[in-house]
Every structure is written in C-alpha cells, then in structure tokens.
C-alpha cells in the first residue's frame with residue numbers, strides 16, 4: 136500500500152458498478168480519501184459493510200484494507216460537498232439501435248451545479264462528441280475524458296499497473312487534466328494528454344481493434360481446420376512479430392462481455408450516424424456471432440443429431456474470474472442446443488446465480504462432475520483453471536459419450552486423446568480418426584428415466 140496523503144479533498148466517484156468500485160478502491164489503496172455515490176441504496180449499504188456485490192479478484196481485500204478512506208453514500212450532495220474531481224462511472228449500455236444509452240450519464244450531469252469548482256472526469260465509455268456536448272450544456276464545470284482500459288478478472292492489477300492513461304481535456308480545463316494526471320502519475324504508465332474527442336475515440340478504437348484481432352484469429356482458425364493447420368501454432372508464429380503482438384490472438388467461441396460487443400456496435404453506429412459505413416467492424420461483429428454457433432456443428436459431427444443428447448457446458452461467464460454473464464457465448468450456445476432438442480446442463484464456479492436468471496431452462500449443476508454425469512459431450516465455454524485439473528480419465532467412465540469440444544483450446548488435447556476422448560478444439564487438426572459411431576438419440580440419462 137502506498138503512503139496515505141493528508142488533508143486532501145476526497146475523490147468523488149459516481150456509480151459504483153464494476154468500473155466505479157475498482158476505481159474507488161484502487162484510489163483508496165493509493166492513499167487517497169474517496170467518496171463514492173450510487174443511487175442503489177442496497178448496494179451502497181452492502182459496500183459500507185464491506186460486501187462486494189460481484190466477483191472481481193482483490194476488490195474485497197482492497198475494500199477491507201482501506202475502509203477508513205472509503206465512504207459510500209446515495210446522496211450526490213455528499214459528494215459535491217467535499218469532492219472536486221468527480222469520476223463518472225455509470226454504465227452506458229447499448230440501445231436497440233446500437234447507440235450507447237447515455238441516460239445515466241445525462242442524469243449525473245443534470246445533478247451538477249451550474250457552475251463551481253468541479254471537474255467531471257468521464258470514465259464511462261461514451262461516443263466521441265459526448266464530452267463536448269456536455270461541456271456546452273454545463274459550461275460552469277470542467278470536463279476531462281479519462282477512459283478506462285481495465286479488464287474484468289484482472290481489473291485491480293490493470294488499474295495499478297496501466298500501460299497508459301489517456302487524459303483528454305479541451306482548452307480552459309487544463310487544471311482539471313493536471314489534477315487527474317497527478318493522481319495517475321505515481322502508477323508509472325505512459326500518460327497520453329490529448330483533446331476530449333480524441334480521448335473518447337481512443338477508447339472505442341482500442342476495443343474495436345482488440346475485437347478485430349479476435350475475429351481475425353477466429354477466421355484464421357476456421358481456415359486452419361480446412362487445411363489441417365493448427366491455429367495456436369499460427370498465432371504463436373504471428374504474434375512474435377512485434378508489429379503484430381501475441382495478445383488477443385486466442386481463437387475460441389467468440390468475444391463476449393459488457394464491452395467488446397457493446398463498443399463495436401457503438402463505434403459502427405457512431406460512424407453510421409455520420410453517414411460512414413464501417414465495413415470492417417460490420418464483419419468483425421458478424422464473424423463473432425457466427426463463431427458462437429460453430430460448436431454446434433462440431434458436436435453434430437461427433438454425435439449426430441443432438442435431439443435427446445445431454446450436453447454439459449463447462450463455464451458460463453463470458454470469461455474466467457468473473458461472474459459476468461453479459462453477452463456470454465454460453466447464452467447463444469445453450470439456446471441453439473435447446474433449439475436442436477438437446478438437454479443442456481451448465482456449470483460455472485462463480486456465475487451460477489447470474490446464470491440462473493438468464494438460463495432458466497438449463498440445469499445448473501453444483502460441480503463439473505455433476506454436469507458431466509451421463510453427458511454425451513463436454514463443451515468448454517469458459518477457460519476456468521479448475522477444468523484443467525479435473526480427473527478426466529475418471530470422468531470418461533461417467534460420461535455416456537467420451538466427447539470433448541473445447542471452445543477455448545484450453546485442455547491438454549494429447550492427454551485427453553490418450554485417455555480415450557474424442558477431443559476437438561477450435562482451429563486444430565481434426566479428430567475424425569477417433570470419432571465414435573454417433574450414439575443413439577437417447578442418452579444413458581434419458582434411458583434411465
């Protein structure tokens with residue numbers, strides 16, 4: 136923990152969802168007093184008692200360790216009374232048109248005084264142009280665009296060790312940008328000072344580019360399957376070129392979560408609103424949708440028609456180390472499998488509660504073992520480390536069919552094949568040689584009923 140600072144005005148954080156809470160607890164960890172506000176009284180109360188309402192590694196420790204520096208409230212007045220820099224961390228979900236829904240941001244702006252010694256620091260992802268519009272409507276306050284680049288599951292580490300911090304301010308608001316820079320400078324990442332519109336665009340462009348990398352490697356993976364190449368080898372060989380870089384080249388069942396799907400659509404829509412058709416991004420989004428469905432064909436290849444088959448989805452959250460189910464590939468897969476008449480079971484180490492609401496007709500199990508009992512196939516949807524540690528040899532005896540479709544190329548293919556499984560990943564060599572005869576439509580579980 137860094138040394139506490141004395142007599143300093145607290146940092147204001149508005150909205151303590153995932154971004155807001157990580158921001159609040161990390162600033163507190165750096166020694167700053169923080170006053171964080173949320174309209175959800177239950178959430179503010181839970182946080183005051185040290186309870187984190189979602190799963191994100193290390194946030195609970197930071198909350199506990201820095202309790203004295205953190206105040207949670209539901210009253211905007213409390214924040215305005217003491218803080219000068221107001222970090223806006225409310226969410227901007229997509230609307231039906233694909234535009235970002237800015238109503239929560241607008242609600243925050245409407246509660247700011249007409250003028251005063253305040254700076255609104257925008258962490259929420261907003262389309263380019265939003266900041267300048269807010270500044271026009273509320274000329275009495277300064278505005279800084281400071282997009283966040285945290286990843287769920289590693290957010291605390293990402294906050295405390297940033298690659299770069301982007302700080303956008305327009306003329307007149309430099310004092311506020313200087314204040315924000317002073318907060319982030321001790322963390323050591325590069326500081327990018329720019330104007331508001333460019334800062335907003337950096338955020339959307341960065342997410343769109345990472346999403347493009349994923350859709351690109353997924354298409355390469357699909358071609359690898361046709362020509363007998365191995366996408367993990369291809370990605371390794373590509374990624375060592377420093378101009379390309381090895382990250383975000385893991386082929387799989389497509390990207391999900393609250394950010395890439397939303398931000399790619401928002402950027403496409405933002406361009407469309409100006410009359411520009413962003414062709415590449417349109418393809419990135421479409422490739423991702425198709426990729427989520429590709430596992431169905433792989434299952435059919437090994438099991439024949441899926442009607443009456445029992446399929447166990449291992450991992451339901453959009454990625455490991457989070458319970459976030461937003462835009463998770465498991466949602467599309469479960470519904471496609473059910474559309475084919477399969478019985479779907481699911482298991483996730485932490486997302487069970489969140490999944491229960493969204494997957495009411497999926498049987499959610501207490502363990503991977505329970506999900507795999509008498510199942511015709513295991514599908515790895517999310518690469519939770521515990522799935523690599525399962526005793527797969529023993530599980531093979533409990534499954535009705537020894538088929539694994541690994542949507543993340545996560546398990547040890549060779550070991551599983553040696554253990555007698557038909558193993559198929561994404562963009563890996565085919566496993567036809569070992570494909571069992573398609574099992575009869577009724578699985579062992581069905582037969583025992």
Ligand code: UGA
Nearest residue numbers: 283284285286287383384385387389390391392394453454
């Ligand atoms: C993403 C960005 O990585 C963050 O920089 C950004 O701050 C955040 O969005 C945001 O805008 O708030 P996040 O959505 O938490 O972070 O998760 P990522 O780790 O980026 O993964 C996104 C999705 O891409 C996941 O479904 C993951 O499984 C998938 N992915 C990622 C791949 O399929 N392949 C890869 O190589 C990497």
